[in-house]
Amino acid sequence: MLPNYFDEPVAARYDDSDDGQFDPEVVERTVDVLAELADGRPALELAIGTGRVGLPLSRRGVAVSGIELSEAMLARLRAKPGGADIPVAVGDMAEVRVPGEFGLVYLVFNTIGNLTTQDAQVRCFENAAAHLAPGGLFLVEVGVPSLQRLPVGERFVVFEHTDDHVGIDEYDVVTQWMASHHYLREGDERYQRSSGPFRYVWPSELDLMARIAGMVPLHRWADWDRSEFTAASTSHVSIWQKV
Structure with a gap:
């Protein structure tokens, strides 16, 4: 499943x-x-x-x-x-x-x-x-x-960066595995992280x-x-x- x-x-x-x-x-x-x-x-x-x-x-x-x-x-x-x-x-x-x-x-x-x-x-x-x-x-x-945005040897691309949300895509160019990591603001000082795996x-x-x-x-x-x-x-x- x-x-x-x-x-x-x-x-x-x-x-x-x-x-x-x-x-x-x-x-x-x-x-x-x-x-x-x-x-x-x-x-x-x-x-x-x-x-x-x-x-x-x-x-x-x-x-x-x-x-x-x-x-x-x-x-x-x-x-x-x-x-x-x-x-x-x-x-x-x-x-x-x-x-x-x-x-x-x-x-x-x-x-x-x-x-x-x-x-x-x-x-x-x-x-x-x-x-x-x-x-x-x-x-x-x-x-x-978005591999054209990925420097050689690097794994991470920031696709959004605001006060309320930071979004980072992580790539493995060998296996085509990736993950989107989200940091969402909750209150004045706390951020909640969520991540999900993908295959591009x-x-x-x-x-x-x-x-x-x-x-x-x-x-x-x-x-x-x-x-x-x-x-x-x-x-x-x-x-x-x-x-």
Whole structure:
């Protein structure tokens, strides 16, 4: 079973994040794209969490189902209006099957990196493909590894430094293991640390995983606005189609 790094302490403050992914305009743009890709067909969200994307997509009339490892995150989803109406299977998104056939499976906000081995990431692609109808689409949103910012021989990159939050990414360039370390201010003098491991993955590597799972590349954008993906892009939204 995949380790759960999104238990009660994380779930309790997850929706309070000031990260740009929670900006209503960003959510709206994300849901616009997903609703268009679903095209009236059911959609499955891997790692549906507290419903940041799944709930507004459901309100668009898309029949959304989910897979979620964390019971604590799922409890937040269930407590929200409409959250109890979304079928969610509890377990590892690389392993768990849910009933039905889907036109769209999607995995957003760097969550593919929560699978910390290449084998697990490949199984996730295979599981996504197993849920798709022929011609169905699998979408992944994930960052591009910031290795160009990493001096030779160093492991750490500071990605944010404010009075309230210090964020540091740690890289192992041999194994593709990384961790994000967060120091969040609590009160005047106290900081709370939280860390989570990831496996960073390159766009070309994801294309190979898709091929193994019987899917072919369809789109790769730099963001949800469908802008061009370039060498300077810090993230991408990639879509593959089941053949």
